[in-house]
Amino acid sequence: MRAYVIGNVTIDETIAVSEMPAAGASVLGRQQSRDLGGKGANQAVVMARCGLSTSLVAAIGEGFRADAIRDHLAEEPLTSHLVPLAGRSTDFSIVLTTPDGENLNVTTTDAAQNLPLTQAVAALADARSGDLAVLQGNLTDELTRGVLEAARARGMVTAFNPSPLRSFFSSLWPLIDTVFLNEGEAIALTGTSGDDAARRLLATGVRAVVLTLGGNGAMLASGEAMIRVPAAPCAVVDTTGAGDTFMAVALASAALRATCLDRTAIEHAVRAAAITVSRPGTRSAFPTKAELAAIFAG
16 A cells, blocks of 8 residues: 655744743744644655655745755655745745744745646556555645545545634535544634534545544544543653654555554554654654654554
8 A cells, every 4th residue: 555645845933932922012032943734745754754655746836945945854764755836935934932842834835736637646646455545634635626526536534623623614525434523623614613513524435534632632524433541641841743653654554454543553653652742853853764664653
């Protein structure tokens, strides 16, 4: 099985602040890190580190950030299909993080919003039935829908992370096998939370719903059962990328065992996310190949 992650890639500038600024306020901060980021790249990097064959499909613009992205991705065990866009800026994120580990992200999407549908679909040419197509909310309605339709036509399993939230997501559910979302996203999309939110999403045609619940762990809902897994104990330093780690490890765990998402996959994902939040930064905070192998062996 192979995973095809169609999404965005950025350079993340993480700035440590004492508290999140209010509107109109100025605060002092210090640069904590500069690293590869973007939800698409994050998920692809972690899945590849899990040992799952992974391809990343993303657009980049011009400038020094594009060169940095190429250099960072060359260090990871994945295949990159980077689509260069002339006259566009390469996407980047400003991440503000506080001492308690909370973060606020502002991400540009000039490149991600202009990834051509034809090139994104062409990257799926070698995909086989049962392969994974993984998307997030950074792409356009046309591209997201087009890739999901192309993946379904090839018999691929589709996984979607509706972040950041967009108005067109509600029309995509029949094309999605598994949706990963947090409490806030669940409330925004369904008007409710927990079991009720999961049931409403399942009623739209989604086959499985994974809700991340922060310190309360996570739950997996399908037509068969509602499975709850507690959070793994850890000291929270920076929550950036934790959701991407969770989703990537859950999908990789199931794929590598040739099974559907199950309790084991969620337990593996919870443990991996606990490693990510215990470290500062984005890619530098992700579990290493050795740490992921130890989780899967445990």
